[in-house]
Amino acid sequence: xxxxxxxxxxxxxxxxxxxxxxxxxxxxxxxxxxxxxxxxxxxxxxxxxxxxxxxxxxxxxxxxxxxxxxxxxxxxxxxxxxxxxxxxxxxxxxxxxxxxxxxxxxxx
Amino acid sequence: xxxxxxxxxxxxxxxxxxxxxxxxxxxxxxxxxxxxxxxxxxxxxxxxxxxxxxxxxxxxxxxxxxxxxxxxxxxxxxxxxxxxxxxxxxxxxxxxxxxxxxxxxxxxxxxxxxxxxxx
Numbered sequence: 218x219x220x221x222x223x224x225x226x227x228x229x230x231x232x233x234x235x236x237x238x239x240x241x242x243x244x245x246x247x248x249x250x251x252x253x254x255x256x257x258x259x260x261x262x263x264x265x266x267x268x269x270x271x272x273x274x275x276x277x278x279x280x281x282x283x284x285x286x287x288x289x290x291x292x293x294x295x296x297x298x299x300x301x302x303x304x305x306x307x308x309x310x311x312x313x314x315x316x317x318x319x320x321x322x323x324x325x
Numbered sequence: 326x327x328x329x330x331x332x333x334x335x336x337x338x339x340x341x342x343x344x345x346x347x348x349x350x351x352x353x354x355x356x357x358x359x360x361x362x363x364x365x366x367x368x369x370x371x372x373x374x375x376x377x378x379x380x381x382x383x384x385x386x387x388x389x390x391x392x393x394x395x396x397x398x399x400x401x402x403x404x405x406x407x408x409x410x411x412x413x414x415x416x417x418x419x420x421x422x423x424x425x426x427x428x429x430x431x432x433x434x435x436x437x438x439x440x441x442x443x444x
Contacts, residue, residue: 252430254370261420261437262370267430274432305370309429313386314360316370 219244219308221317229325236293238320240306245286250310253282253291256319257302265304266291296322327351329421329435336441342409345438347421354402355379358424360431361395361406363417373419376404411442 220243230236240251249269254262264273266282269289279294293300301324306317332346347359361373374385376395383395389408397404404421419438422431 250429254431261434262422262431263434264430264432267428267432271428273430307370307430312384314372314429316372318369 218313219246219311219315221306221308221315223304223306223317223320225320226318227321227323229323230296231325232296232298234296236291236296236300236322238291238293238304238322240284240289240291240317242287242289242308244311246289246308247310249285250308251282251284251289252307252309253280254305254307255300255302256305262305293322327433329423329433331419331421331435331438334439334441336443337411339412339442339444341411341442342407343411343440344405344407345419345421345440347404347406347435349378349402349404349423355399356426358429359395359397359404360422360424361393362420362422362431364420364437365414365417368417371417373406378402378404408440411440413442416440416442 222241224239251269253266256262265276265280270282281292283290303319303321305319330348335343337343355378360375363371373389376383378397385393392409394407421435423433425432
């Protein structure tokens with residue numbers, strides 16, 4: 218199965234700053250079937266990005282995804298207070314689908 | 326609106342079984358595959374399996390083969406996940422999540438069901 222590694226484990230930033238989160242796969246992710254999710258405490262994950270770079274319905278344009286092959290990035294252009302959360306990447310191009318361990322974005 | 330509503334929290338003893346439900350509304354139930362994912366306290370997300378609500382076919386993660394059963398009831402737009410031979414390591418929040426026909430990312434999630442396994 219494809220193993221996803223996310224870095225950094227924790228990202229400490231201030232509101233208004235830019236956040237850059239990395240997701241690296243142990244093998245190439247076919248057809249860029251890579252998604253990003255946001256999860257806040259006590260809540261279910263929420264889909265942000267699918268197909269590596271397509272924003273899900275209702276997701277603000279400050280969230281963007283890029284990458285292909287084995288290296289993917291989620292960028293939050295200017296952090297809003299509600300963006301402080303844990304972010305997971307997921308590959309769904311190969312079975313079984315797998316998730317990364319998450320990156321926590323917290324307030325500096 | 327589109328939503329998945331799961332059953333309430335459960336407390337089970339080791340060796341018992343648990344059955345979690347996920348009721349869909351606001352869309353055509355049989356047009357979207359449904360996955361189950363779990364999350365142990367303070368941990369990441371773990372995929373358990375998938376069910377096709379239309380035909381009922383399933384595919385399970387190897388880790389859960391023989392212990393998990395996913396079923397559906399099209400008359401009530403509900404999918405079920407039953408996990409047997411529970412052990413303490415199965416203590417987790419269990420989520421259902423659907424995938425749209427155009428992509429396989431999980432676009433809508435249930436609110437989660439906490440299952441606690443304790444003697």
